[in-house]
Amino acid sequence: MEPSLEGSFPIDEREECNDTIHHSDVFFSSIKNGTSRFVPIHRDCKHHRLRNACLCHCYYNSVVEKKKATKMSEKQASIGKVLLAWYDQHARILPWRGSQDPYHIWLSEIMLQQTRVDTVMDYYRKWLEACPTLESFAEADEEQVLKKWQGLGYYSRVRHFHQAAKQVIQTYGVDYPKDIQQWLELPGVGAYTAAAICSIAFQRTTPVFDGNVLRVMSRMLEIKENPKEKKVQKLLLDIAKEWMDPQRPGDYNQAMMDLGATICLPNGAPKCDICPLSASCGIAFSDSWRVIPPKKERKVRKVEERTVFIYCVKDKIFLKKRSKKGLLAGLWELPSVSHSSKEIHVEEDLLLSHDIVEKEVLAEPIFLHVFSHLEWRMKVRVIYLREVPLELKGVWASFEDLTEKYSIPTAFADILHWYRTKGEIKIQKT
Numbered sequence: 001m002e003p004s005l006e007g008s009f010p011i012d013e014r015e016e017c018n019d020t021i022h023h024s025d026v027f028f029s030s031i032k033n034g035t036s037r038f039v040p041i042h043r044d045c046k047h048h049r050l051r052n053a054c055l056c057h058c059y060y061n062s063v064v065e066k067k068k069a070t071k072m073s074e075k076q077a078s079i080g081k082v083l084l085a086w087y088d089q090h091a092r093i094l095p096w097r098g099s100q101d102p103y104h105i106w107l108s109e110i111m112l113q114q115t116r117v118d119t120v121m122d123y124y125r126k127w128l129e130a131c132p133t134l135e136s137f138a139e140a141d142e143e144q145v146l147k148k149w150q151g152l153g154y155y156s157r158v159r160h161f162h163q164a165a166k167q168v169i170q171t172y173g174v175d176y177p178k179d180i181q182q183w184l185e186l187p188g189v190g191a192y193t194a195a196a197i198c199s200i201a202f203q204r205t206t207p208v209f210d211g212n213v214l215r216v217m218s219r220m221l222e223i224k225e226n227p228k229e230k231k232v233q234k235l236l237l238d239i240a241k242e243w244m245d246p247q248r249p250g251d252y253n254q255a256m257m258d259l260g261a262t263i264c265l266p267n268g269a270p271k272c273d274i275c276p277l278s279a280s281c282g283i284a285f286s287d288s289w290r291v292i293p294p295k296k297e298r299k300v301r302k303v304e305e306r307t308v309f310i311y312c313v314k315d316k317i318f319l320k321k322r323s324k325k326g327l328l329a330g331l332w333e334l335p336s337v338s339h340s341s342k343e344i345h346v347e348e349d350l351l352l353s354h355d356i357v358e359k360e361v362l363a364e365p366i367f368l369h370v371f372s373h374l375e376w377r378m379k380v381r382v383i384y385l386r387e388v389p390l391e392l393k394g395v396w397a398s399f400e401d402l403t404e405k406y407s408i409p410t411a412f413a414d415i416l417h418w419y420r421t422k423g424e425i426k427i428q429k430t
Helices: 062-090 102-112 117-130 134-139 142-149 156-172 180-184 191-202 211-221 230-243 249-262 343-352 399-404 410-422
Strands: 302-313 316-321 336-338 356-370 374-385 395-397
Touching: 062 230, 062 249, 102 117, 102 134, 102 156, 102 191, 117 142, 134 156, 142 156, 180 191, 191 249, 211 230, 211 249, 302 410, 316 399, 356 410, 374 410, 395 399
Parallel strands: 302 374
Antiparallel strands: 302 316, 302 336, 316 395, 356 374
8 A cells, every 4th residue: 555645554554664773763553443543654764755755654565575585584594504514614523423312412511511622522431431321321320420520510410410311211211302392391401402402313493502602693693782681582593593404403503603612702803704604794803792792790709718627547538428408519528617617616626636646737739729609718737647536427538439439529639639649748747
């Protein structure tokens, strides 16, 4: 329908104009009682002019718009094709790549959460040597599982993984869930992990969104908002489905992750000169990468001064188990207390009540361990006792047990390794 000379048109036959800048103050009336309402039109619109009047009917010529839509669809599809062509030539060589075994993919994705790829690679190989199948993993003792995980940190990941593995075996037997919603019902499986497994193992068109993918898409589309906001992620999800090659969804997801990890870097300038998508990128060869996506302000870590006690009786060292809740839950540790805690006086009273062969205060070095939200600065005291104190509830472990049997967090494993390599050290007598 042609717009009238009065500068209005039937709202039920219009489509929203794409010129958002020039239509900031266009407004439309709603349809009431099934009848068309006519509305004023913004006079600065550049889309349509009729008989020397700047008028906009705010619906597009159908032929023109079909051509635009076709070109847009072709452009969106070409992004996926260009990306996959690059990936075929430059994909990172990783031990889990090429496998469509859901267990292998699942394992790698859980290990890669909060952990660098180069760290994960060796752990991944050793893990599959010990637990080559999901069944063998599900049947493993939790203490063995935690020991295999030692050094990767964030132990809740492997506990949830272990629970989920048992659940899959009980529910699906030798099969696996293939629907993303079924994966999301498993402990420790979030949207990213579920999408990665479904796309790589089962060729489902489920885009993944990790930090790398969000960064790449935000920069390509020049999105200045936080990409982790729900409204932004919904937009990115719709666009990612347009870009994704339905024949190779797993490869597409891995290609996007590789592009973010090696080209569109999180720290430092992106390598636009060798990026396969620079021609389609909204900020290529500019400094906008400094603010897109917006960087989250880092919270200052709390610093906690602690004393760690190494109690020795002959060739055994005392270990205690941490609480089942909180930091490093349920893991074995050397007894330690915060300097701000009253517990340090309890440890002193314990020492006064027993026959001490010798004790050392290791003034140097100060051991440092950094968590995401907390920093421990630890001094060490070595106490040689003549007999086992009954008050100490835990285990007395040999160095062989420490190596083979007990899962000890890196914060304490580093101290034990240093102490063992030093032997019978006498740094500062008291």
